[in-house]
Amino acid sequence: MSTLLWLVTVLGGIAVAGWVFRFAGQTVTGNAPRFRDMPYGVAFGYVLGVSILAWAIWYYFQPVTTEQGLPNAGVMFFRWGVQGLIIAMIAAYVFRFLGRLIGTANSKKLFRAMPLTAAFGILTIIIYAIFAIFADAIAPYGQEQIFEQANVLPGGDPALGGDPAHPLGTDQIGRDILSRLIYGAQNTVGIAFATTCLAFALGATFGLLAAVLGGWLDQLLSRAVDVLMAIPSLIFALLLMTIASVWASEWGIPLTIFMVVIIAVIDSTRVFRLARAVGVNIVVMDYIEAAKLRGEGMGHLIFREILPNATAPLLAEFGLRFCFVFLTIAALSFLGVGIQPPLADWGTMVRDLAPFINFAAFAPLAAVTPLLAAGAIALLTVAVNFVVDWMLHRSSGLKE
Amino acid sequence: MSDPLVKIRGLKLEGRSDEMWMPIINGVDLTLNRGEVLGLIGESGAGKSTLGLAAMGYTRDGVRISEGSVEFDGIDLLTASAAVKRGLLGKRIAYVAQSAAASFNPAHKIIDQHTEAPTQHGVMGRNESVDDGITLYNKLRLPNPETIGFRYPHQVSGGQLQRAMTAMAMSCRPDLIIFDEPTTALDVTTQIEVLASIREIVEEYDTAAIYITHDLAVVAQMADNIKVLLKGDEVETADTRTMLSKPQEEYTKSLWAVRSFERPAKPAINTGATPVVSIQNVDAAYGTVKVLEDVSFDIHEGRTVAVVGESGSGKSTTARCITGLLPPTKGQILFDGQVLPASYKARDKFQLRQAQMIYQMADTALNPRMSIGKIIERPVQFYMGLSGKALRQRVDELLEQIELEPDKYFNRLPSELSGGQKQRIGIARALAAEPKFIICDEVTSALDQLVAEGILRLLADLQDKLSLSYMFITHDLATVRAISDEVVVMKDGRVIEQSAKAEMFQPPHHAYTDLLLSSVPEMDPDWLTNLLNERGVDNIGDAAVDKM
Numbered sequence: 004m005s006t007l008l009w010l011v012t013v014l015g016g017i018a019v020a021g022w023v024f025r026f027a028g029q030t031v032t033g034n035a036p037r038f039r040d041m042p043y044g045v046a047f048g049y050v051l052g053v054s055i056l057a058w059a060i061w062y063y064f065q066p067v068t069t070e071q072g073l074p075n076a077g078v079m080f081f082r083w084g085v086q087g088l089i090i091a092m093i094a095a096y097v098f099r100f101l102g103r104l105i106g107t108a109n110s111k112k113l114f115r116a117m118p119l120t121a122a123f124g125i126l127t128i129i130i131y132a133i134f135a136i137f138a139d140a141i142a143p144y145g146q147e148q149i150f151e152q153a154n155v156l157p158g159g160d161p162a163l164g165g166d167p168a169h170p171l172g173t174d175q176i177g178r179d180i181l182s183r184l185i186y187g188a189q190n191t192v193g194i195a196f197a198t199t200c201l202a203f204a205l206g207a208t209f210g211l212l213a214a215v216l217g218g219w220l221d222q223l224l225s226r227a228v229d230v231l232m233a234i235p236s237l238i239f240a241l242l243l244m245t246i247a248s249v250w251a252s253e254w255g256i257p258l259t260i261f262m263v264v265i266i267a268v269i270d271s272t273r274v275f276r277l278a279r280a281v282g283v284n285i286v287v288m289d290y291i292e293a294a295k296l297r298g299e300g301m302g303h304l305i306f307r308e309i310l311p312n313a314t315a316p317l318l319a320e321f322g323l324r325f326c327f328v329f330l331t332i333a334a335l336s337f338l339g340v341g342i343q344p345p346l347a348d349w350g351t352m353v354r355d356l357a358p359f360i361n362f363a364a365f366a367p368l369a370a371v372t373p374l375l376a377a378g379a380i381a382l383l384t385v386a387v388n389f390v391v392d393w394m395l396h397r398s399s400g401l402k403e
Numbered sequence: 404m405s406d407p408l409v410k411i412r413g414l415k416l417e418g419r420s421d422e423m424w425m426p427i428i429n430g431v432d433l434t435l436n437r438g439e440v441l442g443l444i445g446e447s448g449a450g451k452s453t454l455g456l457a458a459m460g461y462t463r464d465g466v467r468i469s470e471g472s473v474e475f476d477g478i479d480l481l482t483a484s485a486a487v488k489r490g491l492l493g494k495r496i497a498y499v500a501q502s503a504a505a506s507f508n509p510a511h512k513i514i515d516q517h518t519e520a521p522t523q524h525g526v527m528g529r530n531e532s533v534d535d536g537i538t539l540y541n542k543l544r545l546p547n548p549e550t551i552g553f554r555y556p557h558q559v560s561g562g563q564l565q566r567a568m569t570a571m572a573m574s575c576r577p578d579l580i581i582f583d584e585p586t587t588a589l590d591v592t593t594q595i596e597v598l599a600s601i602r603e604i605v606e607e608y609d610t611a612a613i614y615i616t617h618d619l620a621v622v623a624q625m626a627d628n629i630k631v632l633l634k635g636d637e638v639e640t641a642d643t644r645t646m647l648s649k650p651q652e653e654y655t656k657s658l659w660a661v662r663s664f665e666r667p668a669k670p671a672i673n674t675g676a677t678p679v680v681s682i683q684n685v686d687a688a689y690g691t692v693k694v695l696e697d698v699s700f701d702i703h704e705g706r707t708v709a710v711v712g713e714s715g716s717g718k719s720t721t722a723r724c725i726t727g728l729l730p731p732t733k734g735q736i737l738f739d740g741q742v743l744p745a746s747y748k749a750r751d752k753f754q755l756r757q758a759q760m761i762y763q764m765a766d767t768a769l770n771p772r773m774s775i776g777k778i779i780e781r782p783v784q785f786y787m788g789l790s791g792k793a794l795r796q797r798v799d800e801l802l803e804q805i806e807l808e809p810d811k812y813f814n815r816l817p818s819e820l821s822g823g824q825k826q827r828i829g830i831a832r833a834l835a836a837e838p839k840f841i842i843c844d845e846v847t848s849a850l851d852q853l854v855a856e857g858i859l860r861l862l863a864d865l866q867d868k869l870s871l872s873y874m875f876i877t878h879d880l881a882t883v884r885a886i887s888d889e890v891v892v893m894k895d896g897r898v899i900e901q902s903a904k905a906e907m908f909q910p911p912h913h914a915y916t917d918l919l920l921s922s923v924p925e926m927d928p929d930w931l932t933n934l935l936n937e938r939g940v941d942n943i944g945d946a947a948v949d950k951m
Contacts, residue, residue: 298747
């Protein structure tokens with residue numbers, strides 16, 4: 004009850020402060036339009052924003068240990084978060100600054116108009132790509148290598164239960180987490196990327212084909228897609244994976260290939276829908292008619308005339324779809340039919356280390372272990388979406 | 404004389420593009436007295452609409468007022484509070500947009516949208532406002548004024564909707580109405596009706612108006628004063644009669660001169676020659692709806708046949724039959740004496756190459772993702788099989804033919820070109836196939852007059868050089884006069900009249916042709932008044948068409 008009372012008091016205080024702020028602004032500036040026409044909601048927003056900022060600064064400088072000598076986990080995680088954000092901003096800024104100095108005239112121009120979020124996204128994706136491609140060279144140990152000491156805490160400080168040989172610690176059976184994270188980039192990101200590309204190749208081709216040809220082919224494909232979409236996708240994937248695991252052992256084909264194809268087909272239904280909807284709007288344009296009257300074949304129509312005009316929405320979908328595929332793979336791995344151990348996979352790593360999250364209150368360092376893999380997933384998702392947003396903005400700007 | 408209703412002084416507006424503020428209007432003054440109509444003319448991009456909106460104290464997103472003042476009846480609109488502006492807009496200042504079809508909310512009945520402003524502003528109650536709406540519909544001579552308001556916007560025609568929108572703007576009896584190209588999207592016969600009713604109602608209620616248009620003949624009928632804008636600068640301002648008879652500036656004179664372009668008549672056709680295209684007794688239908696009935700005409704080498712008619716008369720459908728997009732249900736199309744397969748899918752490359760098309764909207768006719776070079780390259784590559792240097796040379800040659808510098812434009816995207824340049828690219832793409840026959844579908848109707856004239860001259864030159872045949876679809880009789888050799892008049896899917904140009908513009912002709920011809924606004928400011936006196940208000944426009 005007291006919490007509720009407290010919350011109401013604070014919100015009420017901010018509400019009053021918002022009104023006072025606007026009134027003071029109007030009086031001090033002599034009724035400048037900025038304050039005179041300011042809706043109350045905006046004034047409230049300003050005060051709320053300032054209050055939150057003030058609270059954040061106050062909280063950041065709280066002691067990391069409580070009076071009882073226990074670590075104050077909330078403050079620690081908050082500090083890490085803020086520091087991470089500041090480092091990311093600085094890195095993105097430096098990256099963009101370098102991009103503006105080095106390179107050809109075109110690339111310099113590109114970097115000049117680039118928002119900081121996009122620079123951060125590109126930098127993150129580049130780093131992930133380097134880790135994925137050169138995993139063997141970068142990772143200090145193998146992904147399957149088991150050490151004597153299990154559950155070494157991250158941080159590398161022996162006084163706090165760490166080990167300098169394993170900067171991010173080891174997992175519950177003693178494998179080096181840093182190495183597994185790096186190999187995970189290779190496995191998880193590589194497979195998710197391949198799957199998404201395949202889904203797009205299938206979905207976009209059939210979707211645009213349906214849009215151009217129309218008639219019975221359109222009906223056939225669209226209804227088939229409706230049927231596939233009617234089945235809950237995870238359960239459907241699980242069912243198919245179970246069947247595939249039998250085939251995989253029978254024919255000696257790695258299960259991962261089946262997984263790629265199955266997820267790609269299921270996800271391509273969503274891409275089909277989008278590509279068809281976008282395509283139908285483009286097909287009625289006069290330049291398509293001109294191309295048809297020129298006698299162009301289907302390939303030219305789809306890949307030269309329509310596809311370049313459909314890239315903006317398809318790219319946006321790509322960013323989103325990539326994240327979903329990623330999560331689907333993690334989910335399948337969690338259920339035991341996805342990427343098979345001992346291969347490192349971020350989804351599996353989160354699952355394996357998940358119980359440590361319970362230690363957050365008294366041993367923040369232990370709770371970090373599952374968050375490392377989760378953070379890697381989250382960071383990539385955010386980065387991909389930043390880049391896609393920027394590309395969308397650029398392409399729509401060009402169309403104008 | 405009392406204070407002016409609208410007083411704009413030194414107004415500068417800027418628009419945001421590429422992260423920079425570019426000037427749109429550089430210091431324009433405007434004074435409008437009560438009950439006065441001011442015509443704003445200029446090409447697209449001259450800033451007429453922006454200025455019209457600024458007179459309401461409003462700017463579109465990404466546009467800002469950087470300097471100057473806008474006063475409405477002594478109220479400074481730029482510093483007025485949002486609440487004061489809310490009280491003015493809709494009640495004392497109203498706006499009529501170019502496309503009524505896009506401006507009405509399709510989900511509500513017309514009368515419900517009509518009553519919104521008066522009830523919101525507390526001018527009158529809903530029932531009173533409905534009665535008032537019917538009175539206004541009566542005054543604007545809408546058919547069935549008692550019931551038309553209870554229809555949905557898609558259930559009435561474009562011209563009627565435009566008048567309903569004028570009625571809506573009138574609903575609070577505003578002091579000022581801004582008309583932004585209210586008749587541009589309409590047919591001539593419909594336009595005249597809308598013009599007559601707008602003029603009448605504005606006079607009756609002594610409303611001041613700013614009338615924005617690019618059509619000089621229209622503004623001559625409507626406005627007391629005319630202000631000419633060019634690229635955000637005022638060129639000149641004068642009362643209508645002075646402006647028409649004695650324009651001062653070079654630019655204004657050039658605008659006036661556009662209408663004088665006319666090609667010399669060509670010698671009579673050799674009756675024995677095989678026509679390039681011969682349309683013989685063609686019927687066509689969309690599904691079960693018949694749209695063409697027994698259409699026949701010939702197009703000879705080096706000649707331009709203009710096909711004239713209102714929207715829905717079957718002009719474009721005839722073109723679709725010729726290109727094979729819509730196979731005719733009856734009749735046939737001959738090319739050089741050979742019967743063409745009905746569907747374009749069955750035609751071979753040679754047949755496809757011979758007939759090319761230029762579209763009305765260059766924006767949708769050019770792939771926005773392809774560079775100019777690639778757009779023109781494709782047909783050359785596709786039909787002629789050229790590649791490498793020879794290909795590039797041919798594209799350069801084509802670009803020179805349409806009077807654009809090859810090196811400058813080769814790598815540009817269509818979005819980086821002006822409307823007239825885009826239309827030129829459309830022409831180059833058609834020429835790239837080296838055709839004998841080109842269908843021009845309303846190629847100049849989306850362009851400003853000066854630019855349109857340039858396109859017409861280019862087409863005429865190309866015809867002389869390459870002895871091309873054109874089928875020129877248009878609803879603009881000035882264009883017909885400028886470029887055609889023969890004229891085909893269509894109505895409701897039939898050919899009504901067909902003759903050489905000289906005969907067409909001289910009586911006697913078919914009653915419908917007569918109506919079409921007399922509905923084209925002329926530069927004479929008394930033209931509309933005279934026409935109304937001569938024919939009576941019930942004998943113009945759609946009403947007259949319906950009587951036929």
